[in-house]
Amino acid sequence: MPRPAMLNATMNYIGSKHSLLDDIAALLDEQQVPAEGRALDLFAGTAAVAQLLKRRGHVTYANDWQYYSYVTGVAFIEFNSFPKFETLLTDGLWGGEIRAAAGAGPIRSYSIEGRGSLPAVQPCGPVLHYLNRLPGRRGTFYASYCQGGEAGRMYFARENGLRIQAIRDQVEDWGSAELISPREKAWLVACLLESADRVANTASVYGAYLKHVKKAAQKPLALVALKPIPSAHPAERHRVFCQDGLELLGQFDPGELHLVYVDPPYNHRQYASNYHLLETIARWDLGQFEPRGVTGLRKARELCSNYCLGSAVESEMRRLLQRVNSHYLLLSYNNEGLLPPETLLALLEEFCTEVRVAQIHYRRFRADTDHAKRNYKADHTREFLVLGRPKTRPGCV
Ligand SMILES: C[S@@+](CC[C@H](N)C(=O)[O-])C[C@H]1O[C@@H](n2cnc3c(N)ncnc32)[C@H](O)[C@@H]1O
Incomplete structure (x- = not known):
């Protein structure tokens, strides 16, 4: 019986196994693979x-x-739980400014466990609200890839492009000033990737952009909180x-x-060419290469x-x-x-x-x-x- 693909899926990722998670879990259970030890x-x-493996109980x-x-x-x-941003939120300059941005409506959250709203008590909420409210700004990413930028590429509508530039610059600055840890920085960047992908002006992947701005790409980008999977072994380190x-x-x-x-x-x-834009937002390394050709690819043969x-x-x-x-x-x-x-x-x-x-x-x-x-x-x-x-x-x- 054919099954619908991409059930409750997030990114439209080539080869994503979101829609096969039940089948994978069923096979492991049927074949009595113990839910223990390290799974890679x-x-x-x-x-x-x-x-799924982390939920099943493996050190993942x-x-x-x-x-x-x-x-x-x-x-x-x-x-194993939402990041706390202790250094940033107790910083004399930033703490007050970020807390002042709190309470601006719910933040959506996402994991394979489902979609929901970020509980109001989570300290990461005000951080996402603060970033959501940043005014857009011009910069190399905007100029190279967004509507109205010098390069003429249209992967994001103008306002969203300006806001991605501002949010990613801010995260980079907090990281350089050690106001957020490398893991907190990774979490914020991942939330931005998920949110930006939802308003990308592409048919699906980033091999090309559309020549007109489609309806979904006109919606304002709203940061989504990626929900960490709780650990059955909190004393053990899950690693990436x-x-x-x-x-x-x-x-x-x-x-x-x-x-x-x-x-x-x-x-x-x-994947390197179909998702080059996500890689660039993640690495934020535009100063280190010249976008190639009409679609603005990264360095030739990178990760082939x-x-x-x-x-x-x-x-x-x-x-x-x-x-x-x-x-x-x-x-x-x-x-x-x-x-x-x-x-x-x-x-x-x-x-x-x-x-x-x-x-x-x-x-x-x-x-x-x-x-x-x-x-x-x-x-x-x-x-x-x-x-x-x-x-x-x-x-x-
Ligand atoms: C079929 S996709 C995996 C999809 C994944 N299971 C999911 O549900 O989203 C294959 C992945 O392999 C990665 N990849 C390709 N060659 C690789 C290599 N030599 N080493 C590590 N990762 C590689 C790609 O970046 C891509 O994300």
Whole structure:
């Protein structure tokens, strides 16, 4: 039975597993994978599955080499409750000014647990209200990417572009002055990314902007509070990494990780180019590169993934599966991926025992509607969920 994609989803992220979370949880439960030990979401993207693993009771690690994903992971996974901003709010200059901005209506909150309102008692509320009320300002981001900017690109409507510039500049200044910790800074940046994405003037991804400002992009940006997932192990540290997945795996001893979840890109669409704008807002490093071409891409070949290259994907996946030495491996892949299902399953049989395969039908991700140059073959597509036990785990003979 085909399932609706992107149920209660946030960002329209290519390959997001928001709509498959119930299936993933069901497979882990059915196969009696103990909800214990450390679980690593190696290609975390929106951190949806990392959130699920943390809710399930694992000490959770998340990784993705895109920095926008890293800050999102920090918000949901490293934090166990909303940040407190103690230094900022007790600062003689800033404390009073920020508290004066409080009480300006509810702030919406979001995690895979659902949408809601930020409780009024949360100290982060006034900080978000303060940022929400900042007057817009001109700057390199506005000039390079927003309506009315010198570059002529239209990823954001004029007012929203000016406000993103002001909010992100302010967060950067607080971070440089050590008024907020690096983790608090990451949380604020993640909240801005989520909120900016909701008013982006694109069909879906950031490979192109629209030539007119669409209705949703005209709505004023309102900061959303990303809701950290509570921890079943508050004494243990949940951690987020930002590096190549294969390299990171090499840093764990056999059996140190209980479960590794592998969800690499499955087609030629590079995340670095489709989400370049989120990466730039996250890194705020516009002084360090010259936006390229009509769409204003970042540096050429930055974070070009081998999983998106037909010529390299099989050897990359082989190297990766060889290196997973946890007690359990969970992998998802699409039936229309660059790696044919037979090749993938043969690799899994080579490196794992007790391989179980579940197939889920769901609605295809669409970056835009069909047109003369793009005519999708079918409305539905199949996702494989594979659970196995790596042969390199401790105790496997
Ligand atoms: C299919 S998406 C993951 C989606 C995620 N499970 C979710 O629900 O949002 C694949 C992710 O792999 C990341 N990625 C691609 N190559 C990588 C690499 N070599 N190391 C680490 N991350 C990589 C991309 O940035 C992207 O976020």
